[in-house]
Amino acid sequence: MSEDELGTRLKAYEGRRAAVSGRGRDPVNTPMIRHWCEAMGDINPAYAGPDAIAPPTMLQAWTMGGLSGHEGRTGDYDELLTLLDEAGCTSVVATDCEQEYVRPLRPGDEITFATVIESVSDRKTTKLGTGYFVTTRTDVKAGPTLVGTHRFRILKYAPTRRKKPEQPALRPRPVVNRDNAGFWDGVERHRLLIQRCTHCATLRFPWLPGCNSCGSPDWDTVEASGEGTVYSYVVMHHPPFPAFSPPYAVALIELAEGVRMISDVVGVPYDKVRIGLPVRLEFQVYDEELVLPVFRAREEEAV
């Protein structure tokens, strides 16, 4: 199908219904308004008291079907998406939402709504890829009166193919700032330094400007013995990051001194990492500029 033909077929969906018309599951009501305001931290007095109105941005909340009651899409909307899939626009991203408020909603208002495919854009090229913006518009009514509209826009697109980098990707660099510079200086010298409050002697990791126990800003350091155990871990499968090859374990190591740090466990496959695994510190050189503390499973355990 040519680009023009596709464009014409896509445009034919404008104005068709995207979802069967629906009715709000509950009338506008004060408990839902109160929960919303608490969740949003909105203390506007207009939303409380005997003359309360609903926050305008709740518009969509009154139309939601909940977990069990989603209003069905029509065949037209699915057909449109399938047409785009077949044209290679297999990826989707929600781009924006616009709402218009015609009149305030008040407790007791009964809601009905209907959704149409308002527009399908011409073919557009974006950073993500080339495709089409599809806008649906939901008209929300209380009785016969239009109270607001909700527009939702997606981009259905064919992702841009990125060239594979010729150089293998480097591990990300640490972000060194004045609060943690001492730690990274230590790592460069193959020493793992833990901060210690000079006021109350509490150890802390990661490095922070003040003591969490007593608030004192004064500190010195102790060098970790290097002994530790795996306190917890996760196995990363997705998403892949350059320079990392999943699956791999990301471990929370409890040092013998009592503080914990995130690190890599080496010398053992990712699926042999377990809670309580004894490990010992070593420093791994990744490239000319990067040394990181990692933990090697103790030999007797690395089976």
Ligand SMILES: [Zn+2]
């Ligand atoms: Zn302290």
